[in-house]
Amino acid sequence: MNIHEYQSKQIMREYGIHVPEGYPAFTVEDALENAKRLDTPVVVVKAQIHAGGRGEAGGVKLARSLDEVRKYAKELLGKVLVTRQTGPQGKTVNRLLIEAGCHIKKEYYLSFVVDRQAECVVMMGSESGGMSIEDVAAENPEKIIKEYIDPVIGLADFQAQRMAYALHFEKPTIRKAATFMKYLYNVFVDKDCSLAEVNPLVVTEEGDVMALDAKLNFDDSTLSRHPEIVALRDITEEDQKEREAAAEGLNYVNLGGDVACMVNGAGLAMATVDIIKENGGEPANFLDVGGDSTPEKIVAAFRIMLEDDQVDGILINIFGGINKCDVIATGIVEAAALLSGGKEEFPIPVVVRLEGRNVERGREILAKADIKNLYPASSMDEGAKLAIRLAKETREKK
Ligand code: ADP
Ligand code: MG
Numbered sequence: 584m585n586i587h588e589y590q591s592k593q594i595m596r597e598y599g600i601h602v603p604e605g606y607p608a609f610t611v612e613d614a615l616e617n618a619k620r621l622d623t624p625v626v627v628v629k630a631q632i633h634a635g636g637r638g639e640a641g642g643v644k645l646a647r648s649l650d651e652v653r654k655y656a657k658e659l660l661g662k663v664l665v666t667r668q669t670g671p672q673g674k675t676v677n678r679l680l681i682e683a684g685c686h687i688k689k690e691y692y693l694s695f696v697v698d699r700q701a702e703c704v705v706m707m708g709s710e711s712g713g714m715s716i717e718d719v720a721a722e723n724p725e726k727i728i729k730e731y732i733d734p735v736i737g738l739a740d741f742q743a744q745r746m747a748y749a750l751h752f753e754k755p756t757i758r759k760a761a762t763f764m765k766y767l768y769n770v771f772v773d774k775d776c777s778l779a780e781v782n783p784l785v786v787t788e789e790g791d792v793m794a795l796d797a798k799l800n801f802d803d804s805t806l807s808r809h810p811e812i813v814a815l816r817d818i819t820e821e822d823q824k825e826r827e828a829a830a831e832g833l834n835y836v837n838l839g840g841d842v843a844c845m846v847n848g849a850g851l852a853m854a855t856v857d858i859i860k861e862n863g864g865e866p867a868n869f870l871d872v873g874g875d876s877t878p879e880k881i882v883a884a885f886r887i888m889l890e891d892d893q894v895d896g897i898l899i900n901i902f903g904g905i906n907k908c909d910v911i912a913t914g915i916v917e918a919a920a921l922l923s924g925g926k927e928e929f930p931i932p933v934v935v936r937l938e939g940r941n942v943e944r945g946r947e948i949l950a951k952a953d954i955k956n957l958y959p960a961s962s963m964d965e966g967a968k969l970a971i972r973l974a975k976e977t978r979e980k981k
Contacts, residue, residue, distance in 0.1 A: 584801045586815045587631040589680040591797035594774065595781075600766045601793045605682030607631065614656035617681035618649055625684025628655040632674040633820040635782075635798065636666030638714045642676070645684055652681070667717070670839050677819060685793065690783035691750055692716050693764065695771040698731065704771065706730040706738065706764060710750045712783040738768040752786065759792040760784075774812060775805035824868075824887050831883040833872060840865025842974045843894040845884055847872050847906045855900045858963055864971035867894045874905040881914030882921055889922065889930060892981075896974025898966050899935045908937045908945030916952045928955035932973035935959055936966035 592602040604621060608614040618626045630642035637643050642664045644655040656679060665673035692712035698705040709727045711719045719726050728749045730742045743761035752760045763784065771779040778800040785795050806813050818826065828835030834849065838856065842864045846852035849871045856866040868888070872880055888894050901911050915935065919927050933956060937945045949959065958973065960966030 584803055584806060584812065584816065585633040585820065586799060586801075586812070587633065587678065587680075587817060587820075588629065588797050589631060589678075590815045591799040592680075592794065594799065595767070595770060595794055595797055598766045598770045598773075600763060600770070601791055602797065603627075603683045603685050603793060603795065605680050608656065608679040608681050609660075609677070611653060611656045611660065614652055614679055614681050615649060618646070618652040621681065621683050623683040626652055627680075627682045627684050628652060628659065629680040629682060630659050630662070630664055630676040631678040631680055632664055632666075632669070632676055633817070634664075634666055634668040634674055635796075636668045636714075637664065640664055640666040642666065656681075672839075674820070678817075685785070685791075685795070686788035687783070687795070688786045688788050690785050690795075691752075692719075692727075692780075692782045693767065693784045694778065694780035694782070695768060695776070696778050701731050703734055704732045704768075706732060706742070706746060706768070708746050708750050708764075712785075716782055732768070737772070738765055740765075752792075755790055756786050756792055760786075763792050763794075770799070774799065774809065775802045776800060777802045824890070827887050827890075828870070828884070831880065831887070833870060833880065833884055833887070835871075835884075835887065836869040838866045838868050839893075840867045841893060841895040841978065842970050843867040843870070843888045843897045844970075845870050845872060845881070845888070845897060845899045847874060847876060847901050847904075847911075851900060851902055855898065855963070855967070858967045859898065859971065862964075862967045862971055864967065864974065872906075876906050876911060876914065878910065878914035878917045881911065882918045885918040885922060894931065894974075895977040895981075896931055896970045897929075897933045898970035899933060899937075900963060900966060901935075901937050901939070903937065903939030903941055903945070907941045908939060909941040909948055911937065912945035912948035915957070916948060916954065919952070919954045919957065926955075927952060929957060931956065931977050932970070933957050934966050934970040934973065936961070936963060 589607045606617040626646045628644045630637050646652040659676050662676050663673040690713040692709040694707050711726050732738050743764040747757045747760040780798040781794040783795050822837045842859050844855045846855045852871045859866045
């Protein structure tokens with residue numbers, strides 16, 4: 584689960600981390616009210632969306648008067664912001680953070696994530712912080728310094744200090760920087776984060792060490808013990824299809840492409856996404872219908888896939904085990920009938936590859952139903968290629 588920058592900053596503040604004074608705003612009036620309350624020469628108007636890269640995309644504005652605050656707030660509220668992290672469809676700005684501007688002397692990068700290979704939390708830092716850390720990671724990975732943290736000992740003082748020296752903090756700020764790291768580590772552990780990132784962490788002209796940006800992501804499987812985090816959820820930021828799928832008990836992740844897949848088993852679902860990509864297609868989603876699939880679940884999955892015009896073709900890839908192929912086939916036939924008002928056709932091409940338990944019966948059911956726009960495939964590779972080609976044809980006809 585993700586939360587907004589201003590919410591992350593509030594949590595960090597509670598843990599002793601220095602952040603600029605700031606308040607959220609939902610309207611232009613709120614924004615002006617907050618700016619008056621701050622009473623600083625420079626007020627920063629920041630779009631609050633669950634994605635970074637806002638600075639480059641015009642989502643962070645420095646205002647030097649109330650008129651400018653009004654102008655930027657008007658401009659940003661309701662705007663669809665497209666950043667390098669939002670995808671081409673962008674995200675609508677519904678909230679702003681109105682924050683005191685500060686005198687930046689230098690920008691750093693600092694984050695904590697779980698390193699699965701090392702099986703521990705890793706702290707990453709760079710003195711090339713700010714808006715293009717992705718480029719630094721791609722072009723100069725040696726500029727990113729890591730400290731692996733023993734889960735029993737936690738972040739040791741010497742590690743925090745070693746990081747501060749490695750990032751060339753100046754003498755008077757070394758201790759503050761190291762303390763900052765320790766506090767952020769406390770947030771990460773206490774709140775069961777999957778990511779805690781501050782970019783930029785800044786040293787100000789006045790010698791303060793502060794978080795100018797803040798991003799916390801939480802491990803969904805721990806949310807039951809964090810009602811205070813769940814309360815911060817902003818469902819308008821979450822993918823609508825993912826929410827609906829979760830309500831139906833389906834494991835669904837929107838991947839943005841146009842070739843949808845419906846698969847049983849997470850491993851096979853990932854392999855199916857890969858094989859679509861490998862053959863030059865763009866997968867629309869990851870979907871694991873699970874081992875206990877019912878015709879109702881199959882119908883629900885179709886509805887979610889077809890509710891907007893994102894998808895141009897569907898690949899169904901089922902390996903019958905606990906899930907019997909004939910049950911899946913029945914679900915597909917029912918879905919076709921329901922979706923077409925009894926006409927037994929799909930609005931877009933659906934390629935089906937069945938294998939495993941009761942496969943013969945499953946294929947028979949599909950063949951007998953004679954559904955328009957339904958194509959059988961005998962292998963994964965053939966199915967992927969066919970789905971991609973048919974999706975392309977559908978798109979060209981649109
Ligand atoms: P994003 O990472 O989404 O681009 P940031 O919050 O990092 O958004 O803001 C982008 C840049 O804007 C920062 O690198 C910093 O230079 C500047 N900035 C952000 N907040 C402030 C602030 N309170 N005072 C001065 N400059 C700021
Ligand atoms: Mg940032």
